[in-house]
Amino acid sequence: MGVGLIFKIAAVGILVTILSQVLKHSGREEHAFLISLAGLILVLTWILPYIYDLFIMVQDLFQF
Structure with a gap:
């Protein structure tokens, strides 16, 4: 797992937080x-191969 992946996840988190706050304040909670939800699914698709490799290891x- 590279540091680049961690930075991408952090960037998506920041972007999703900002967009969510703007949309909530404009009355569009949906x-x-x-x-x-889209941000969560995006990050899970990035992390899923690493979780699979962990289970295989x-x-x-x-x-035995």
């Missing part, structure tokens, strides 16, 4: 929720 570690 859109703010969808933006937050743990499985190989305990395999």
Whole structure:
């Protein structure tokens, strides 16, 4: 896992937070929720391969 991935996740978090706050203050709570959900799904798609590799390593570690 590179440092670049952590910076991308942080950038998405900051962007989603700003957009959500702007949308909530303009009275569009539904859109703010969808933006937050889209950010979560985006970050999960980036992290999913690393989680899969972790499970494979743990499985190989305990395999006899």
